[in-house]
Amino acid sequence: MHQHKNRAFLKFFLIYFLSVATLILASGFFYFSQMKTQFLRAEQFSMIEYARDIKMGKDISKFKKLFRHIFPDKTYRYIDIKNFTTKNGEFMKFIPLNKKGGYFQVFKSTKPFEKKLFDLKLKIASMQLLLLLLFALISYRLAKNALKPLEESISVLDKFAKDLIHDLNTPATSIKLNMKILKKDAHYKENRALQRIERSAQTISELHENLTILLQEGTFQMQKVDLFDIIKDVVQIQKQIFPSIDFRVATTSFVLKTNPNAMKQILQNIISNACKYNSKDGFVKIYIKDNALHVEDSGKGIKNPQKIFERSFSDENSSGIGLDIVKRLANSMNLDIKVSSSQKGSTFVLTIS
Secondary structure: OHHHHHHHHHHHHHHHHHHHHHHHHHHHHHHHHHHHHHHHHHHHHHHHHHHHHHHOOOOOHHHOOOEEEEOOOOOOOOOOOOOOEEEOOEEEEEEEOOOOOOEEEEEEEOHHHHHHHHHHHHHHHHHHHHHHHHHHHHHHHHHHHHHHHHHHHHHHHHHHHHHHHHHHHHHHHHHHHHHHHHHOOOOHHHOHHHHHHHHHHHHHHHHHHHHHHHOOHHHOOOEEEEHHHHHHHHHHHHHHHOOOOEEEEOOOOOEEEEOHHHHHHHHHHHHHHHHHOOOOOOEEEEEEEOOEEEEEEOOOOOOOOOOOOOOOOOOOOOOOHHHHHHHHHHHHOOEEEEEEEEOOEEEEEEEEO
């Protein structure tokens, strides 16, 4: 549940912040484009002013560092009055000499323009950065406030689930203990009703274990463990429940960083299913290949292997919650889980990323 809350917070924050950030960046771009156009117009006007001083015979010595002009050898009679180009670090514009015709060229250094453009970029970038930081803070506060009711609901739901699971443990344990007493009766093997009760009690017990681990999802502590130590514990339990299954475990050491309880529950669910839906006197192979853990069985296969991790999907007498929890626990520990199946059996592959 904590992961869902974090994802909801991140989505809200990103949607709001990215929307505002896009608007800020677009506004900055259009403002820069508009100001650049104004700067260019100012440059053209200054060149026209310079040309006017020349034609009026005024002193232009003070402009020598920025402006220069030439009278082309070629006579131009028809030139677009809006002509304005940039070449070799200078602006260039043809300006008419007089009413009789003819033009001369005025040049102006682009350095002042480039300096103003750089200052403008710096100003806009600084302002955008400040606005982005401000709206990032606003987005964070809005996301926190918007999700506060959700946090309260999750907290209440977590407490209810923990209380419910705790209360479920007492009757489940009582049923299992009484079933052990009943199994000593000579007529137990002939009593199918008692056998169904035992299977149901085992299912309730597994459900209790799954939910207990799942509630710890948001607070998993990762540590280095030898995967095969966990596998041996799980196999030892399953051997007692399914004595006819041939367990073939590749005895080797494989150290990884994981949560031992969550990993044990994942393997418990996968190996338990491999035993439940196996063929008579079948086998379960457990081995490492290509940095991935393989759990292979000799059962009749799975009809819809692509759907078995969906909460709404269940096969035969399964509730469907076990493999859904397996998928959620694997995701919380960045483990990739896949399954392949045929009429000769199924193989679960848990890739250690």
